[in-house]
Amino acid sequence: MTVVAEQTGRWLDQFTQQPAAEPWLKELRDSAFQRFLELGFPATHEEEWRFTNVAPIARTQFANEHLNWETARGSLPTTFFNGKYVAAALPEGVSLGTPEDLKAHLGKYASYHNHPFIALNTAFLRDVAVLRIDRGAVVDEPVRFLYGAAETHPPVAAHPRILVLAGAHSQCTLVETYAAQGKYFTNAVTEIVAGEGAVVDHYRVQSESTEAYHIGILQAMAGRNANFTSHSISLGGLLVRNDANVALSEGTEATLNGLYIANGQQHVDNHTQIDHAKPHGTSHELYKGILDGHATAVFNGRIIVRKDAQKTDSKQTNKNLLLSDDAVINTKPELQILADDVRCTHGATIGQLDAEALFYLQSRGIGKGEARDLLTYAFAQDIVDRVKIPALKDYLEKVLFEKFHEHVG
Numbered sequence: 001m002t003v004v005a006e007q008t009g010r011w012l013d014q015f016t017q018q019p020a021a022e023p024w025l026k027e028l029r030d031s032a033f034q035r036f037l038e039l040g041f042p043a044t045h046e047e048e049w050r051f052t053n054v055a056p057i058a059r060t061q062f063a064n065e066h067l068n069w070e071t072a073r074g075s076l077p078t079t080f081f082n083g084k085y086v087a088a089a090l091p092e093g094v095s096l097g098t099p100e101d102l103k104a105h106l107g108k109y110a111s112y113h114n115h116p117f118i119a120l121n122t123a124f125l126r127d128v129a130v131l132r133i134d135r136g137a138v139v140d141e142p143v144r145f146l147y148g149a150a151e152t153h154p155p156v157a158a159h160p161r162i163l164v165l166a167g168a169h170s171q172c173t174l175v176e177t178y179a180a181q182g183k184y185f186t187n188a189v190t191e192i193v194a195g196e197g198a199v200v201d202h203y204r205v206q207s208e209s210t211e212a213y214h215i216g217i218l219q220a221m222a223g224r225n226a227n228f229t230s231h232s233i234s235l236g237g238l239l240v241r242n243d244a245n246v247a248l249s250e251g252t253e254a255t256l257n258g259l260y261i262a263n264g265q266q267h268v269d270n271h272t273q274i275d276h277a278k279p280h281g282t283s284h285e286l287y288k289g290i291l292d293g294h295a296t297a298v299f300n301g302r303i304i305v306r307k308d309a310q311k312t313d314s315k316q317t318n319k320n321l322l323l324s325d326d327a328v329i330n331t332k333p334e335l336q337i338l339a340d341d342v343r344c345t346h347g348a349t350i351g352q353l354d355a356e357a358l359f360y361l362q363s364r365g366i367g368k369g370e371a372r373d374l375l376t377y378a379f380a381q382d383i384v385d386r387v388k389i390p391a392l393k394d395y396l397e398k399v400l401f402e403k404f405h406e407h408v409g
Contacts, residue, residue, distance in 0.1 A: 007058040008036060008037050008040055008041070009037075010061060011033075011036070014063075015033050015123055015124070018124065018126070021125075022099075024103050028107055028122060028125070029123050030123075031112075032112045032121075032122035032123040033119070033120075033123035035112055036116055036119035039116040041054055041057065041058040041116055042116060048271065048300075051269065051296070051298045052239075052241055052267065054239070054241075056213065056238075056239060057185060057213050057215075057239065060185070062154075062155050062156055062157035062184070062185050063154055063155070063157070078144045079145065080129040080131075080144070080145045080146065080162075081146050082146070082147055082148075082158075082160075083128060083129045083161070084127055084129075091140070091141050091143075093133060093134040093137025093138070093139055094131065094132070094137065094143065094172070095131075095132050095134070096131065096132070097130025097132050097163060097165065098132075101130055101132060101163070101165060102128060102130055102163070105163060105165060106128065106163055107191075108191075109191045109193065109221050110189050110190075110191050110217055110219035115217070117217065117241075118189055121159045121161060121187050121189045124159040125161055126159070128161040128162070128163060129161070129162045130162075130163045130164075130165075131162075131163070131164045131165070132164075132165045132167070133165065133170040133172045133198075135167035135168050135170060135195070136167070137167065137170045137171070138170070138171045139170070139171060139173070141173075142173040142174070142175045142203075142389055142392075143172060143175070144175045144177065145174070145175065145176045146177050147160050147176075147177065147178045147179075147180075147188070148177070148178065148180050155182075156184050157184070157186075157187065158184070158185070159187045159189075160186065160187075160188040161189050161190075162176065162188075162189075162190040162191070163190075163191050163192075164190075164191070164192045164193070165193050166192070166193065166194045166198045167195050167198065168195035168196040168197055168223070169195070169196070169197040169198060170198045172199075172201070173200075173201045173203075174192070174200065174201070174202045174203065175202075175389065175392065176190065176203065177205045177207075178205070178206045178208050178214065178216075179207045179208060180208050180209055180212065182209055182211060182212070183209070183212060184213070185212070185213045185215075186208065186212065186213070186215070186216070188215070188216045188217070189216075189219075190216075190217070190218045190219070191221075192218070192219070192220040192221070192228070193220075193221045194220065194222045194227075194228050196223040196225060196226065197223070197224070197226060198222075198223065198226045198227070198228075199227045200222075200226070200228050201229050202220070202228070202229065202230040202231070203230075203231045203233070203387070203389070204218065204230065204231065204232050204233065205233045205235070205392070205396070206232075206234045206237060207233075207235040207236045207399065208236040208237045209237070210236060210237065210238055210264065210266060211238055212237050213238060213240075214237040214239070214241070215240075216240075216241070216242045216243070217242075217243045217245075218244045218245065218246075219245050220245070221246075221247050222246060222248050222252045223249050224250050224252065224278075225252065226249070226253075228246055228252070228253075228254045229254070229256075230256050230257070231258070231387060232244055232256070232258040232259070232260075232270065233258070234259070234260040234261070234262075235399060235403070237266065237268070238267070240260075240267065241271070242258075242269065242270050242271070243271045243272075244256055244258075244271075244272045244273075245272070245273040245274075245275070246273075246274055246275070246283075248275060248276050248277060248278065248309075249277065249278045249281075250278035250280055250281070251280045252278070252281050252282070253283070254282070254283045254284075255283070255285070256272055256274065256287070257285075257287070257383055257386050258272075258286070258287035258383070259288050259289075259384070260287070260297060261289070261290045261403060262290075262291050262292070262293075262295035262296070262297055263291075263293045264293045264294065265293070265294055265295070266293075266295045266296075267296045267297070268295075268296075268297045268298070269297070269298035270287060270297075270298065270299050271300045271301075271302075272285065272287070272300070272301045273301075273302045273303075273304065274301075274304070274314065275304045276303070276304060276305045276306060276309040276312045276314065277306050277308070277309060278306075278309055279308060279309055279310045279312070280311045281309060281313075282312075282314070283303065283312075283314045283315070284314075285303075285314075286317050286318075286319075286383070287299055287301065287317070287318045288318075288319045288379065288380065289319070289320040289321070289329060290321045290376060290379065290380060291320065291322050291323065291324070291327035291329060292324050292327060293324055293327065294327065295327050295328075296328045296330075297320070297327075297328070297329045298329075299320075299329070299330075299331040299332070299333075299348070300331075301334065301346070302334040303316055303334065303335050303336070304338075305335075305336065305337045305338060305339050306338055307338040307339055309338075309342070310340075310342070311342070312342040312343070312344065313342070313343045313344075314342070314345075315344070315345050315346070316335075316345070318331050318348040319348070319349045320348075320349065320350045321351060321352070321353070321376065322350065322351070323352070323353070323372075323376065329350055331348040333347065333348050334346070353372060353375050354375065357375055358371050361374060373404045377400060377401065384396050384397060384400065
């Protein structure tokens, strides 16, 4: 038996022991699991995974069961808890998706055919959180999807799945939060469809255990004249891979913001793709990373401008702050332009704290550790300031302050 077959074969018993499902869902699961067996876990000789070794995930024997997640639900109202609807009531204009919605949309956007972790997630579909925003509805309160757990033994794997269908000219805010303790594997997939003229503001906050493995995939489809924004905040996890992909239609505006903070032996990989398929699209992307200790990180941002996507305006920026000589960042901004009437820019920077700014603060009586803390916080603040939810912004500011304050001295 090959190593790949051995690694993927560990999931076979768990797959066959799943509860019975409707014929269409069973067919989808079967097809996805077969594709997972064919693909196997990605290896570092593959370009998309060159700097991220998922062998620790492949080697670990995970139990296929839902975590007994009993964490505090925080200051934001929770709509879905571990995929189950728990809110007392939904805001006006918001409804739970129907079985017909699942059948018509699930798996149609985040394709499992070329991504082993999407295939694995699809093979173990269960407790899918499905939400529909009515046409023209303006939803003022954030809709929150919370996934969290207490420490479990043995390590378990969870496969959260979210599907959001935002109707034409609707407006909504979505918040995904992942937080747990101990060693486990989260393999999450989110599909968002923003209809014509819709405005969707999406947040994804990952603050899991530093023993945990986390794979998260976002696939957004933005319709004509829609406005889609996603903010990815990575604060925890031992091995983390975030994929954020958005496909734009004519006149669409899309923004991808990201902040990743890693210390010790943490590894965080961010892969993004903005696909301009139609003309007059606009996209903005800003990802910032802060690395300390022996942490490693990856940023691979790809912007594709298709042949018919004339008048595209796109800007991509990746900035990284290294607080340790042992920290490593591999950054690769990419532009693939097939149209000729476009305006596209990209850039990446890697640096350390400004020595002059550090000296200035120390000359004003601020200790070296505190000065270092203040400058690091200011670097991250640019992303936090883009958060439009006051409670979430306050939470992030508190977490960042505590995280940076730990290393003052």
